[in-house]
Amino acid sequence: MLLRASSQATRTAVDLAAVNGELSGHGGIAHAAELVAFVEAVAGRDDARLSGARQALRAVLTPDQFVDACAVIGAFSVVDRIADATGIPLDEPMAALTGDLRDELDLARFRSSANSRGL
Amino acid sequence: MTEPSVDYSAAGVPVREDLRRTHLAMLEYLRQPGCWFTGAERLAIAAESRNALACPLCLERRASLSPEHPKGDHARVSKLPEALVEIAHRLRLDPQRLSRGWFERVQTAGLEEGPYVELIGIAAFTAGIDFFCRSLGIEPFPLPAPVPGEPSHHRPQNARTGSAWVSMLAPEDATGPEADLYQGAGFVPNIARALSLVPDHVRVLQLESASHYVAMPDIPNPLIRRSLDRLQMELVAARVSALNECFY
Numbered sequence: 495m496l497l498r499a500s501s502q503a504t505r506t507a508v509d510l511a512a513v514n515g516e517l518s519g520h521g522g523i524a525h526a527a528e529l530v531a532f533v534e535a536v537a538g539r540d541d542a543r544l545s546g547a548r549q550a551l552r553a554v555l556t557p558d559q560f561v562d563a564c565a566v567i568g569a570f571s572v573v574d575r576i577a578d579a580t581g582i583p584l585d586e587p588m589a590a591l592t593g594d595l596r597d598e599l600d601l602a603r604f605r606s607s608a609n610s611r612g613l
Numbered sequence: 614m615t616e617p618s619v620d621y622s623a624a625g626v627p628v629r630e631d632l633r634r635t636h637l638a639m640l641e642y643l644r645q646p647g648c649w650f651t652g653a654e655r656l657a658i659a660a661e662s663r664n665a666l667a668c669p670l671c672l673e674r675r676a677s678l679s680p681e682h683p684k685g686d687h688a689r690v691s692k693l694p695e696a697l698v699e700i701a702h703r704l705r706l707d708p709q710r711l712s713r714g715w716f717e718r719v720q721t722a723g724l725e726e727g728p729y730v731e732l733i734g735i736a737a738f739t740a741g742i743d744f745f746c747r748s749l750g751i752e753p754f755p756l757p758a759p760v761p762g763e764p765s766h767h768r769p770q771n772a773r774t775g776s777a778w779v780s781m782l783a784p785e786d787a788t789g790p791e792a793d794l795y796q797g798a799g800f801v802p803n804i805a806r807a808l809s810l811v812p813d814h815v816r817v818l819q820l821e822s823a824s825h826y827v828a829m830p831d832i833p834n835p836l837i838r839r840s841l842d843r844l845q846m847e848l849v850a851a852r853v854s855a856l857n858e859c860f861y
Contacts, residue, residue, distance in 0.1 A: 529849055530848070544747075557626040561627075567744050570849075571740045574854050580807040582806070583777070583861075584860070602860070
């Protein structure tokens with residue numbers, strides 16, 4: 495959840511609503527619409543939709559970039575499951591970096607936010 | 614014996630060598646005896662993680678208001694005890710509705726936290742490499758044959774209860790066989806500590822993070838990037854986590 499920190503570090507204005515799938519335009523991030531559509535299709539069970547989303551993403555990214563996107567999806571499929579199953583709280587430095595963003599996106603609605611009460 | 618193997622050729626794109634090495638290392642790791650399970654049991658957990666996607670009970674529960682109803686038997690591909698199948702399936706298909714109460718019931722039913730952590734690490738690693746394959750457009754890697762041997766029953770001496778559901782090893786307590794565990798990093802995220810009851814899980818997670826995302830000590834540095842720029846990487850990461858309803 496370093497989207498805001500990355501946007502600040504690169505002085506790029508981004509539409510953070512993209513995190514919740516509420517993207518208008520590219521949101522300040524190159525090929526954001528294609529990336530979000532791809533992630534959503536991977537998470538779903540419609541293989542035809544996934545094939546279309548993959549094709550659309552590959553049309554705008556280099557092969558290396560496409561593989562990077564697949565790799566990040568894999569990485570966070572691991573991280574999220576470990577976090578949910580062990581009840582770890584958010585890291586304090588990350589809480590400080592991302593607190594405003596989490597409030598803005600109402601991420602406290604997720605059940606696992608109970609593990610980070612007080613941060 | 615079936616050795617670990619990976620084949621990306623159907624994807625039609627070149628895959629980085631560090632990813633190939635990581636995937637082979639993860640498959641090799643899964644088939645080895647661990648702290649609490651044999652290699653055969655660990656591969657059975659990986660197979661059950663995959664099988665959740667075709668388990669009618671899990672699919673029905675996922676669509677229901679309660680993650681634990683309806684009651685019933687899981688469709689299974691192993692001889693693992695039902696309690697282990699339940700955890701492997703839940704973690705694959707419905708992780709966002711795990712709760713402290715559920716974890717405490719698992720403990721009360723007799724699964725100690727060491728085996729629990731080993732199980733969830735195996736199931737999570739399996740999900741990670743499977744989601745990579747699904748994203749890339751290739752079949753999941755075949756699971757290799759198990760390596761014979763007995764579990765070590767090793768538990769880090771200094772692991773303590775604290776802020777998470779499971780005991781964790783703090784960086785300042787990582788000594789002896791765990792002295793290398795956090796690589797002297799200044800920033801050790803809780804996600805690394807979460808698996809520390811099974812120290813090799815932490816080492817594999819570090820390897821996985823370094824090739825799939827960024828090296829753990831570099832995570833807080835928003836300027837570290839790959840071919841994708843960091844904004845794009847963080848958008849993908851945040852959208853995955855939002856879909857998984859994961860606050861962390």
